[in-house]
Amino acid sequence: MATLQSLDIRRRSASTEAPPQIRQQALQVAKLIDVSKCIGCKACQAACLEWNDLKQEIGYTDGTYNNPTDLTPASWTVMRFTEYEHGDDLEWLIRKDGCMHCDDPGCLKACPAPGAIVQYTNGIVDFVSENCIGCGYCVKGCPFNVPRISKVDRKAYKCTLCVDRVSVGQAPACAKACPTQAIYFGSKDDMIVHAEKRVTDLKSRGFKNAGLYNPPGVGGTHVMYVLHHADRPSLYAGLPDDPRISPMVGFWKGVMKPISLAAIAFAGVFGFLHYITKGPNEVSEADQRKGDELAGGQTNSRGHS
Amino acid sequence: MSENNVVSRYTTAARINHWITAVSLILLALSGMALFHPSLYFLTNLFGGGQMTRAIHPWIGVVLFISFLGLFFRFFALNLWNRDDTVWMKNLGKVINNEEEGLPELGKYNAGQKLVFWGQSILILLLFCSGLVLWDVYFEAYTSIDQKRLSAVVHALCAIGAILIWIVHVYAAIWVKGTLRAMTRGSVTRGWSWKHHRKWFRQEVGKP
Numbered sequence: 001m002a003t004l005q006s007l008d009i010r011r012r013s014a015s016t017e018a019p020p021q022i023r024q025q026a027l028q029v030a031k032l033i034d035v036s037k038c039i040g041c042k043a044c045q046a047a048c049l050e051w052n053d054l055k056q057e058i059g060y061t062d063g064t065y066n067n068p069t070d071l072t073p074a075s076w077t078v079m080r081f082t083e084y085e086h087g088d089d090l091e092w093l094i095r096k097d098g099c100m101h102c103d104d105p106g107c108l109k110a111c112p113a114p115g116a117i118v119q120y121t122n123g124i125v126d127f128v129s130e131n132c133i134g135c136g137y138c139v140k141g142c143p144f145n146v147p148r149i150s151k152v153d154r155k156a157y158k159c160t161l162c163v164d165r166v167s168v169g170q171a172p173a174c175a176k177a178c179p180t181q182a183i184y185f186g187s188k189d190d191m192i193v194h195a196e197k198r199v200t201d202l203k204s205r206g207f208k209n210a211g212l213y214n215p216p217g218v219g220g221t222h223v224m225y226v227l228h229h230a231d232r233p234s235l236y237a238g239l240p241d242d243p244r245i246s247p248m249v250g251f252w253k254g255v256m257k258p259i260s261l262a263a264i265a266f267a268g269v270f271g272f273l274h275y276i277t278k279g280p281n282e283v284s285e286a287d288q289r290k291g292d293e294l295a296g297g298q299t300n301s302r303g304h305s
Numbered sequence: 306m307s308e309n310n311v312v313s314r315y316t317t318a319a320r321i322n323h324w325i326t327a328v329s330l331i332l333l334a335l336s337g338m339a340l341f342h343p344s345l346y347f348l349t350n351l352f353g354g355g356q357m358t359r360a361i362h363p364w365i366g367v368v369l370f371i372s373f374l375g376l377f378f379r380f381f382a383l384n385l386w387n388r389d390d391t392v393w394m395k396n397l398g399k400v401i402n403n404e405e406e407g408l409p410e411l412g413k414y415n416a417g418q419k420l421v422f423w424g425q426s427i428l429i430l431l432l433f434c435s436g437l438v439l440w441d442v443y444f445e446a447y448t449s450i451d452q453k454r455l456s457a458v459v460h461a462l463c464a465i466g467a468i469l470i471w472i473v474h475v476y477a478a479i480w481v482k483g484t485l486r487a488m489t490r491g492s493v494t495r496g497w498s499w500k501h502h503r504k505w506f507r508q509e510v511g512k513p
């Protein structure tokens with residue numbers, strides 16, 4: 001698979017070795033999805049399947065435009081349609097869902113398989129499938145409910161941010177395919193500047209709560225949204241208002257690991273020290289004699305046993 | 306009472322039941338620790354790699370659970386707490402210093418053994434239940450992601466607890482000489498029975 005070089009790895013799941021530092025100042029990339037410009041045509045979904053050579057099985061409609069109805073191991077991005085009614089007004093909110101490429105990725109934190117999830121120096125979070133063991137811990141780590149485990153091969157799949165395209169200077173397939181240019185791709189700094197212009201424009205059109213979705217709880221994301229209602233992200237098909245790695249995952253993958261190993265090591269050392277200081281607990285000859293007396297006496301009184 | 310100056314302590318069936326439990330607990334600890342801490346991931350090699358470890362761990366858990374149920378029903382009545390156990394626990398310091406003189410005569414199990422029994426009973430039940438929630442191959446659809454997160458924490462905490470109790474259990478068998486043969490040969494010496502479980506010894510001797 002086309003991935004960047006090992007020099008370009010910033011973080012590697014379940015690894016105690018320090019990653020190389022020489023390229024850590026790499027340009028941070030980001031995808032900016034302008035929800036206000038999206039027309040819901042699903043060209044991005046088609047482009048994603050095509051570029052990544054994926055085949056989404058034909059499913060069933062649930063009576064909405066959501067198709068497929070959820071992310072799947074093959075559909076790494078889906079449009080989520082929400083009809084938002086307020087007063088006499090109806091807004092059709094369409095959000096392109098998929099991996100947010102968190103700067104502090106919960107999936108990577110939770111993953112127990114060394115090198116199954118990597119974060120590149122440019123910010124892209126990628127699954128290295130050959131190392132994936134299919135445990136589903138990434139699903140528990142992710143604050144956005146993105147990774148999907150295949151029922152066929154028990155591997156985890158999600159958007160790669162087209163790391164193979166990005167590493168040769170191309171924009172992701174979805175951004176390339178979008179007919180309204182609702183999906184931009186570039187350096188994260190440039191995307192933030194561009195988002196500010198879009199937010200100003202939206203505010204001038206009456207969306208006074210327009211803003212950029214780049215949630216600080218996960219260190220910011222490398223996929224960001226321009227939202228008309230940035231004060232209420234959850235309007236957009238349940239986009240988390242304040243996503244962060246679950247404290248349960250933080251505890252499980254944080255302090256619990258060293259403390260547990262220390263406790264086990266302490267128990268072993270305590271046992272060893274006890275043995276060499278107090279010595280074994282042995283049966284004395286007196287105990288043996290008394291035991292024999294007890295058994296012998298009873299045996300005789302009952303004749304035989 | 307058996308021949309050859311020894312006292313029968315465990316039937317063959319109880320010993321086989323115990324060793325199935327013991328082997329599965331050790332395999333579970335090794336495969337579980339492999340996925341718990343990156344430094345121990347190399348242990349997955351014992352099970353044929355990461356995927357195999359992930360796949361096989363829950364099945365060993367099923368074996369352990371069924372096997373432990375057998376031990377539970379065999380021994381739970383003998384592990385009910387009584388006043389002597391409280392006295393014994395108050396004198397735990399003496400026991401640890403190999404100074405057991407003056408402690409009450411004990412039945413088949415002392416308070417430490419009873420705590421190991423009840424500790425493992427509770428932890429294995431919790432491990433089994435939280436393990437089912439984490440067994441995505443069959444049960445992914447039945448719980449929410451938050452419930453799976455909680456189960457992961459509970460599973461890891463209980464596993465560490467069970468491993469600590471296992472260390473106490475194994476060390477006690479090494480420390481108290483003459484104990485191990487109860488599980489390897491099914492019998493203990495009269496001297497051992499007199500010293501450690503006199504009340505039980507008297508009952509055994511009194512049996513027709």
